[in-house]
Amino acid sequence: MTEVQRATIQDVALLAGLSICTVSRALRGLPNVSESAQGRVAGAAAKLGYVASAAASRLAGGSTRSVAIITPTATTWFFAHAVEAAEQVFADSGLDTMLISLRNDPSVHSRIFGDLPGLAQKVDGVLLINVELTDGQIQALAASSLAVASVGMYDVPWDNVGIDNVLAARMATGHLLDLGHWDLAILCDREKGSRSVLTASDRLRGFTEALTDHDLTVDADLVVNAPSTIDGGRQAMTELIENRRMPTAVFAGCDETAFGAMAALREHGLSAPKNMSIVGLDEHPMSDFLGLSTVQQPVADQGAFGANLLVDRLHKPDSAPEPANHLLPTSLLARSSSRRRR
Amino acid sequence: MTEVQRATIQDVALLAGLSICTVSRALRGLPNVSESAQGRVAGAAAKLGYVASAAASRLAGGSTRSVAIITPTATTWFFAHAVEAAEQVFADSGLDTMLISLRNDPSVHSRIFGDLPGLAQKVDGVLLINVELTDGQIQALAASSLAVASVGMYDVPWDNVGIDNVLAARMATGHLLDLGHWDLAILCDREKGSRSVLTASDRLRGFTEALTDHDLTVDADLVVNAPSTIDGGRQAMTELIENRRMPTAVFAGCDETAFGAMAALREHGLSAPKNMSIVGLDEHPMSDFLGLSTVQQPVADQGAFGANLLVDRLHKPDSAPEPANHLLPTSLLARSSSRRRR
DNA sequence: CTGAAAGCGCTTACAG
């Protein structure tokens, strides 16, 4: 259990019979290193189990070999899975992952985005997951030394991956319309007004478009704000039942919201699809059991895809192809929570 | 959007009219700094928005101002909530959080615990959540320069917080016994043989003790291994129904396992409590909706408590009181998934 | 292709 001294670049240089700067270059794959030097350095480093000191290389202007995942929350189904999938990609790429959960706390948000130089001092890049940003914050991030990629964001000057939320919502709503429903409600989270995250807005838009296609209009009374949690869904459905009016079908913005809605129905002596058809969006592992019709979206895939986008940018910072937006596919899963209107 | 140069300790020293080493001491609250110096430094630092360079202070032998959370997974209910609660405590203490999910991957596990000096180079301390460790790994960790605290671990030479799993399991099992059941099964994860995590073993022990108290014995055929996930519970219940035999009641090691068990019952045309009473352990947000009887355990509280334990150790590394083990309370919540034996 | 030198921004003994 003797505290073994870590090998330094000096040790590697000594063993390889070269100077530390040649070693440094060789290790980082920089040009102007002979084959022989390259080989000797690699051998010496391997033999000593050398790993560069993150602190030293960072201080000297190099990289931190770490990235940050910034997420609105780490607890709900979507975010927990996206975060873990991204962390796996980073770990496999030799990057450490710093976790920053905004927790819906504006003070945390501004602490982070108000001190980008501070963040840049700790990590080489950030993966943003559905983070609401002002135009100023977007520009500041893009102008910073940080590499950036994101999941589920809109119109951002960096690589992004997500799903087509308008389409997904149209699929869910279309499913209800196909079953003969025409009096529809939507339970959906509401963005605080940022342009960078339009998940909920797009789902509302898809809902609206689907209705319009059928020459129907949206009843404002049936558009209920619902945080994307079980409790959010429960409260929204309760609001609908007690203070608005009952539609024959409802599209819940995400499966957890749908679960809460089903719970509220039960609390009022009602159930789906008997008194109301329900369709969600996610394909949460409980949805099958609960018979929830839903639109499946890839979750771990989005997290991993986003992480890879960031890793790629980190590896080739100069050769910058245009930032791209990637959309992953979704699909409808009809189950027992929705049925033909009687 | 000009790239503002961060203030360095030099800037603060200049503004305060002191040397950088006095500034360094003052900033870190070290002794031998006059009141006046203390004040001038604080003022200058505040005025410049000075934050010490993590890399530089780390390299010079100081702290990293960051900690790691090591968890078996970041996706299941318990771990996701414990991780987020801990991250919040760390963030509020000015510490950065590195997330390391072991993902049930032995190679990740050995990569981490096989290179403690590497870890210690990046963080000041680690919070372990139900991490299976060998005696050698426990000793190596304790002997390392890392501060350590944990959640849900056993017989470890550092501060820990958890629940009394034997008691919790006795409560769950006792509830079924009180309802007149005497033919009981248990669906529970099985530890890989480590002494550091006995969550499942203790739950099995509590189950066994409760039966023994009633002069009953455990039927080995009714002890089914079940990973703590929905799918794990589904498979375990399917195994029970198809290849073992049907008891009148079952204790599921955690709520997600219970959900899966309920799903498997349904797939076989059965349901709880009609064909079988079920009780879980957790109090997952879906449990109420599904009518699952369960034993509630605090989750965010355990994560936050563990994080505070680590923060305390970090703040006073010398004055080392004996490592303590804290147990948080649990309570029974009887719902409709369990009923009196007919 | 390779190396000597300076410097990144701190902390740690060591003097005073």
Place this chain on the structure above:
DNA sequence: CTGAAAGCGCTTACAG
């Protein structure tokens, strides 16, 4: 109580 000096382990120009 305070400061000058050395050094942590790298990377970055700059010479050769």
